[in-house]
Amino acid sequence: MDRRLCDVSASARLAGPDEGIGRDELALATRNHGLPLEALRYDVTPPGLHYVLTHYDIPYVPGDESWELTIGGRVRRPMSFEPADLRAYPAVTLRVTLECAGNGRALLTPRPVSQPWLVEAVGTAEWTGVPLRLLLADAGVEDGAVDVVFTGADHGVERGVEQDYQRALPVDVAVGEESDVLVAYGMNGAPLPPQHGLPLRLVVPGWYGMAHVKWLRDITVTDRPFTGFQQSVAYRLRRHPEEEGEPVTRIAPRALLVPPGFPDFMSRARVVRPGTLTLEGRAWSGRAPVTRVEVSTDGGLGWGEAEVEPAGTHRWAWGRWRFAWAATPGDHVLTARATDAEGHTQPLEQPWNRGGFANNLVQRVPVVCLEPDD
C-alpha cells in the first residue's frame, strides 16, 4: 500500500478516558443521522427520519437506465439485470425494522472510535422488491456453494484497505425456502432514496444494517467462505484485537421509549408536568418476536409490565408498547427492557466489544417533573 494511504487511514482505536468526541467522529455524525426519538410514534418511519449510515460516499445515480446488477460465480446461468427487469418478477413488500450494528457505541466505556451513535440508529420501512431466492433459483446455484457475496457501488478506504463495500450471507440464509431476503427497489411505495441505496439494495430482515448492501451491483456465489474486510476484519465481536471474533449477525432485542414531555434545546433533557402520562415506545428483536417489555421509572430499581401490542402480520417490524406513569415532582430516570420469545433480553450493564457492535444496553431517559404550579 502507498505510504500516503496509510497516512489518511488509521487503525481502529478506543477513545482515552474523558476524551471528547473528535473531529473525525463529528464528521460522521453530521452526515449520517439517527431517528429523532419522537418519530418512534410512526408505525412506518418517513424516509428522511429513518437512520442512515453510509461507509463511503453516496453514489450519484441520476437515472437507473445504465445500472446493471450481475449474478455470477457458482451458478449455472450467470445473469444480468437492469432495475426495470426486476419489476417483471412478482413484487413482495415487507415491513422491516433496521438497526445499525453500532447503535449505542458512543455510550460505551471505553468508547470505540467510529460512528458515534447514542441509541437512535434505527428505523422501520416498507421495502418492495424481488425475493433473492427467486433470482438465485433462476441462476441455478451449483452444489458446494457456501456463501453469497454482495457488492455495492460505494467505494472508499478503511484501515488502509481500498474497497467497494462487500458483505456475504451464508447460502442457506440467502436461498432457503423460508428466506425473506429481498433485492429491493422501493421504500415506502416510492423508489429508493439515494441514501437508502437507489436504485437497488439488499434487505435482510432480522439482521443488523451492515448486511443490507446498498447500491447493489453484483451477487457472486462462492464455494468457500468470504473473507473480505467487512466480513472478517470489521463487524466481529472481539474484546482483544488479536481475536478472530464472532461475526455480527441478527439484531439483539431492544426497547426504546418516546421521550415524554418537551426537551431543553441544548441538554436534550426532558421536562414534564405532574400527572398520569402514558409512556409509549417500540421494541424489536431480529431473533424472535418480542413478548415482554418491562419499564422502570426509578432508574432500574423497580420494574412494571408494559402492555405490548400483539405482533400482528409484520414479523420483522417493531411493535408498540405502552405504560402508565404517575409523574411526581422531582428527577426520574425512565428505562425499558425488551425480551423476545427465545428468551433473549437486554442487559442492565454494558456488553462491551472493541467495535461497539450489537450492544443492546437499556436506554436511560432522565426526566425532570416540575412542581404543579409551574
Next chain:
Amino acid sequence: MDRRLCDVSASARLAGPDEGIGRDELALATRNHGLPLEALRYDVTPPGLHYVLTHYDIPYVPGDESWELTIGGRVRRPMSFEPADLRAYPAVTLRVTLECAGNGRALLTPRPVSQPWLVEAVGTAEWTGVPLRLLLADAGVEDGAVDVVFTGADHGVERGVEQDYQRALPVDVAVGEESDVLVAYGMNGAPLPPQHGLPLRLVVPGWYGMAHVKWLRDITVTDRPFTGFQQSVAYRLRRHPEEEGEPVTRIAPRALLVPPGFPDFMSRARVVRPGTLTLEGRAWSGRAPVTRVEVSTDGGLGWGEAEVEPAGTHRWAWGRWRFAWAATPGDHVLTARATDAEGHTQPLEQPWNRGGFANNLVQRVPVVCLEPDD
C-alpha cells in the same frame, strides 16, 4: 422559573481549549443532520439529504385535517385556515437554497457550544405554497404595523425560557410587492416531510434557516418590534455577552466543493489518483447573485477563476461552478471562495461571534493524491 428548569437548561457557553465535542452537542448531531457533500451534485436536494435543524421535538401530525393557521393582531379581518384552504390560492413554486445560521460553528476557535455543524448545513428544495403577502392583503394589515410574528408548534425550553418557537420579520419584508416569502405546504412536489414542517412552514428566500418557521400555527401583526427569545436573545451577532448585538438576517456568500475522489471511512480524508480532475461545487448568497468563484489547490496561496454557470431563472438557488485541476502526487488543500454582485465575499480568516452565526469562512478540503502506480 422553577428551580428544576434551571437545572436542565443552562446558559450559552464557549468550549474550553482542546475540549472535545460533548454528549450534549453529540445528541444534537445524531438527530439533526447536514447535506452529505457529494449530494451537492443534485440541482435540487432529495428531502432526506437536505440539512435539518429542529430546536425541540418534531411535532407528530398524522393528518392535517385538524391543523389551523390563524392570522391576527393588527389586521382588519382576522382569519383562520386549514391547510386545504391554502390550496385554493394560486400555487407558487420557488427553488430556494436554505442554510443554517450556525453552519461552520464547530470549526470556530473558541467553539460556541450548540449544534456542532462543520460546513454541511445547507440544501436546495422547490417549495410550493401561497405568497404571504396575498394572505396578509386579504387580512388587511393596519397602519402602524411594524413586525409580523410567526409561531410554530414545536415546544421546548432554551436557556431557561419555555417557549413555542417564534420568529418575526419586518413588515416590509413580509408584505412588500417584491416579497417572495411563502407559506409553503409542498417540498419537491410532495407534501412537506415531518422534519421540514408538515403541514405548513414559512419560506423566506435569502434568509438563514431560523427565519423559515416550521409547523406554522399563527401569524400575528404587531405595532412594536418583536422581542421574543429567538429574536432578541438567540440569533444575534455578539462578541461579548452583554452586547445587544446585530440581528442575523440574510445568508452570506459561500462556495462548497464536492470532495473529489473517494473517502477514508473514519478520517473522511479524500484520496485521488494523478491526472486532470474537474472540481465542481455550488455557490450561493442571500444578498445578491454569485458572480465569481475562485479556487485554490494549495491552501490559499494561489487562486484561479472557476467557471460559474449563469444564474438562470432561480434567483434564490445555488449555482454550479467548475474548475479543472491537474492533481499530482502529494498532499493538497482545496478551497473555494464565492463573491456576490454586491461585492460580499468569504473571509480567509474566521469571523467570530459568540453564537457562531453567519460564519462563512472558506471550506478547506485536504486531499491525498497517490503515486501513479498505486
